[in-house]
Amino acid sequence: MITLKTDKELAYMRDAGRVVAGALKEVDSAVKPGVTTAELDRLAESFIIARGARPAFKGLYGFPSTICASPNEQVVHGIPSLRVLENGDIISIDVGAEINGFFGDSAVTVPVGEVDDDTGLLLKVTEESLYVGITQAVEGNRLSDISHAVQKHVENNGFSVVRDYVGHGIGRSMHEEPQVPNFGRAGRGPRLQAGMTLAIEPMVNMGTHEVATLPDNWTVVTKDMKKSAHFEHTVAITEDKPEILTRL
Ligand code: MG
Numbered sequence: 001m002i003t004l005k006t007d008k009e010l011a012y013m014r015d016a017g018r019v020v021a022g023a024l025k026e027v028d029s030a031v032k033p034g035v036t037t038a039e040l041d042r043l044a045e046s047f048i049i050a051r052g053a054r055p056a057f058k059g060l061y062g063f064p065s066t067i068c069a070s071p072n073e074q075v076v077h078g079i080p081s082l083r084v085l086e087n088g089d090i091i092s093i094d095v096g097a098e099i100n101g102f103f104g105d106s107a108v109t110v111p112v113g114e115v116d117d118d119t120g121l122l123l124k125v126t127e128e129s130l131y132v133g134i135t136q137a138v139e140g141n142r143l144s145d146i147s148h149a150v151q152k153h154v155e156n157n158g159f160s161v162v163r164d165y166v167g168h169g170i171g172r173s174m175h176e177e178p179q180v181p182n183f184g185r186a187g188r189g190p191r192l193q194a195g196m197t198l199a200i201e202p203m204v205n206m207g208t209h210e211v212a213t214l215p216d217n218w219t220v221v222t223k224d225m226k227k228s229a230h231f232e233h234t235v236a237i238t239e240d241k242p243e244i245l246t247r248l
């Protein structure tokens with residue numbers, strides 16, 4: 001069942017979203033060659049706790065950390081570690097927080113130092129595809145209008161969208177119905193209504209869309225080991241324009 005949020009519930013989600021956005025900004029500004037993903041995780045965790053919120057990924061299905069930190073060929077669900085980021089890498093950072101029983105979820109991929117042109121384009125197109133998707137998150141549209149718009153933008157630019165992982169409804173839980181794929185034909189799925197809240201999150205690969213999971217049972221990598229990027233916002237459908245909840 002897709003739950004519609006009341007104004008009061010949306011206000012709590014805005015609070016959670018603001019904490020997530022702040023944590024991402026904090027982590028983003030600490031990304032540089034020489035830093036470890038474990039250091040980034042600690043920064044995010046202190047930031048979230050200092051604001052009276054709870055790191056929502058820690059313990060979720062047994063995940064051990066506050067952020068998912070997925071460099072280069074890692075698509076999503078990378079576990080923060082002593083891995084040192086190097087010039088030319090990219091790092092996807094995914095953060096979730098809960099406050100007053102409501103959740104926010106957002107991700108960005110950032111360059112470490114200087115990246116090559118193809119990699120820069122991957123980041124640009126993936127971020128654009130998120131906003132192209134958000135533009136479709138309006139009352140009266142169908143859910144797959146979002147999916148289709150994301151896929152079209154990505155593939156028009158020569159990249160591929162991951163099929164095995166998708167966006168999701170969010171609110172009182174991190175993952176609610178419906179699933180929000182980043183691919184598919186337009187005009188399908190539930191009709192979007194004011195009060196729905198969705199985490200829209202294109203995962204975009206430089207090469208094949210196929211992915212595999214590492215033996216740690218968490219880390220998702222591209223099958224061809226080429227780079228992958230991930231951008232995500234928690235968005236509310238309103239009677240007017242879509243409202244991005246995970247922003248400062
Ligand atoms: Mg996320």
Ligand code: MG
Nearest residue numbers: 105199201232
């Ligand atoms: Mg998500």
